[in-house]
Amino acid sequence: MITRSFSAHRAPVTADRARHWTDNALCRRVRDPEAFFPVGGGATVQQQIDDAKQFCTGCPVRMDCALSAVKNGWAGVWGGLDEMQRRRILRNHPDDHAQGIREEWARRLYDPYFDAYLRRTEQEDGGHVRWTNTSTSITVLGRTYTPAQLALWIALGREAHGTVKAHCGRSGCVAPEHIGDDVVRMNRGRKRAQAAA
Ligand code: SF4
Ligand SMILES: [Zn+2]
Structure with missing residues (x-):
């Protein structure tokens, strides 16, 4: 079951909480989280997906993010990958998600x-x-x-x-x-x- 879970990126950083990879998420600074959850099909939505993936390429916690999304079945763009790519990782690399993630990153954005x-x-x-x-x-x-x-x-x-x-x-x-x-x-x-x- 795919769940939508952007709330992890909104977790407040407090002194009594150990630092978590989401503390360094680049998208914490994004005003419109919806940009990571394009809905529907067609060229416009594909452009939104590509834009979100492009944004993720500059994120320092991209691998942690992608691993969490693959493991937990989140919806939307995470770690520079869309849902289709993450399903492919689960199918082709069930025992080594990190390798599957690297291969998907190596594919062209388009x-x-x-x-x-x-x-x-x-x-x-x-x-x-x-x-x-x-x-x-x-x-x-x-x-x-x-x-x-x-x-x-x-x-x-x-x-x-x-x-x-x-x-x-x-x-x-x-x-x-x-x-x-x-x-x-x-x-x-x-x-x-x-x-x-
Ligand atoms: S990789 Fe993308 S979705 Fe994940 S934390 Fe970084 S900016 Fe956000
Ligand atoms: Zn069917």
């Missing part, structure tokens, strides 16, 4: 895959996402993807193996966390078998 995805999708209730474009294929950096394949790239940062489809029950859903290919389904099956054993 992500052509994410940009293509955001421009052609719309958030729906229940965490589902709808493909809004009339075209059912999209070319990014010279390679053509179906909406589901693009969603898988957003989730995992890799090409798909085998059939890509949603496992949430909503027909045509392209929410990255609801999409899986043969590898994802095999891993999910293994986890279920281990849990049942």
